[in-house]
Amino acid sequence: MSRHGQRSSRLRHRPSRAVPSIIAGILLLAAGVGLVWLTITRLVNGTWPTLLQGPRDWLAALAWNDPVLRQIGVAAVVAGVVLLLCAIIPGGFNALTIDDSRSVEEAEAPPVQERETVMTRRAVARLAKARCLQIDGVGSAAATATTRRVHLSVETSLHEPGDLRTRIIEAVQTRLEETGLSPVPQVTATVRSRD
Numbered sequence: 001m002s003r004h005g006q007r008s009s010r011l012r013h014r015p016s017r018a019v020p021s022i023i024a025g026i027l028l029l030a031a032g033v034g035l036v037w038l039t040i041t042r043l044v045n046g047t048w049p050t051l052l053q054g055p056r057d058w059l060a061a062l063a064w065n066d067p068v069l070r071q072i073g074v075a076a077v078v079a080g081v082v083l084l085l086c087a088i089i090p091g092g093f094n095a096l097t098i099d100d101s102r103s104v105e106e107a108e109a110p111p112v113q114e115r116e117t118v119m120t121r122r123a124v125a126r127l128a129k130a131r132c133l134q135i136d137g138v139g140s141a142a143a144t145a146t147t148r149r150v151h152l153s154v155e156t157s158l159h160e161p162g163d164l165r166t167r168i169i170e171a172v173q174t175r176l177e178e179t180g181l182s183p184v185p186q187v188t189a190t191v192r193s194r195d
Helices: 018-045 050-061 067-088 101-107 121-133 164-179
Strands: 002-004 095-097 115-120 140-145 149-156 186-193
Touching (some): 018 067, 095 121, 115 121, 121 149, 121 164, 149 164
Parallel strands (some): 149 186
Antiparallel strands (some): 002 115, 095 115, 140 149
């Protein structure tokens, strides 16, 4: 994918924090609904529901310096810190950038001011898998990619794979360099012989 222009949004972005936000929102909504229900029940009947009899008696028996209260407090602080970190720390990028300055130089055209070319992690994994399947001795392959690493799981029908792993890593690494990924992810491979 590529996009150029001064007003375009960036193609290489970080994922939104929708899942932690939804989980926190659902938990807070459930707590709020429960508290509203308890309050309405107390106002209508004049007493707390019998559902709260056991927890109420347990809480009434606790003292301020009870170890259980400290553990509950520590758990609440840890949960709060985890939620805060989920909100503050950005997620990983969803795509890898491609350095297309070489193609601009070869075309001898004036460089485009703001041009961004990216390749999604899924596309990088598919490219690595396709190149891996072209190597002699590879029966099947699966690939996963992050912004820093591409890992290939390869099955071969060879009983003695020998230097197959090295050939796979070199071939895929060369193909990713030719694509222009910047930086080029590290390639690792696991080779298993079929029984």
